[in-house]
Amino acid sequence: MAPTDLPSENDMANPYKSPQADDALDSTTTSELRRAAPARKVKLKCPHCGHNLKGATTAMIGDLAVCPHCKAEFEIRPPYMTYEQVPWYRRSGVNSVFILVHILTGGCVPFILWTCVNLVTGDIYYKKKDAAGDLETWSFANKVVAVAILLVNAIVLLLLLLGPSS
Numbered sequence: 001m002a003p004t005d006l007p008s009e010n011d012m013a014n015p016y017k018s019p020q021a022d023d024a025l026d027s028t029t030t031s032e033l034r035r036a037a038p039a040r041k042v043k044l045k046c047p048h049c050g051h052n053l054k055g056a057t058t059a060m061i062g063d064l065a066v067c068p069h070c071k072a073e074f075e076i077r078p079p080y081m082t083y084e085q086v087p088w089y090r091r092s093g094v095n096s097v098f099i100l101v102h103i104l105t106g107g108c109v110p111f112i113l114w115t116c117v118n119l120v121t122g123d124i125y126y127k128k129k130d131a132a133g134d135l136e137t138w139s140f141a142n143k144v145v146a147v148a149i150l151l152v153n154a155i156v157l158l159l160l161l162l163g164p165s166s
């Protein structure tokens with residue numbers, strides 16, 4: 001067995017690491033965080049089912065993980081350390097305004113769909129930090145509502161497209 005085939009310390013430390021994880025991407029942030037010692041605990045949630053994966057650290061960032069709950073495979077992304085690092089469209093304040101605009105215009109400006117897509121593809125972050133120092137995120141219940149809204153809109157759109165053209 002070639003030395004490169006031996007599992008690294010990282011492999012041993014990551015209980016969620018997927019077997020095909022070695023082509024994981026390596027951005028600057030990723031390598032910076034990997035170098036940072038000692039590894040800091042990070043909040044890790046399955047993006048597919050919202051299951052909390054305990055014991056994740058910064059050393060695992062960039063790896064592919066397998067959710068023990070729904071078996072989905074996903075990349076462990078670096079967490080945002082400050083609200084300023086969060087892209088504007090994933091900030092809680094911006095998305096609250098989107099929802100407000102949607103309501104005030106009676107849905108004529110359907111910004112809420114943008115918020116829903118954000119929630120389904122990732123998290124929306126509060127400025128507030130939790131006890132561990134991580135930014136708090138919108139709850140999983142919000143994601144469920146977002147999926148429901150998107151489904152309803154997709155069905156309405158489909159009915160409009162398939163409707164009688166008389």
Ligand SMILES: [Zn+2]
Binds near residue numbers: 046049
């Ligand atoms: Zn899952």
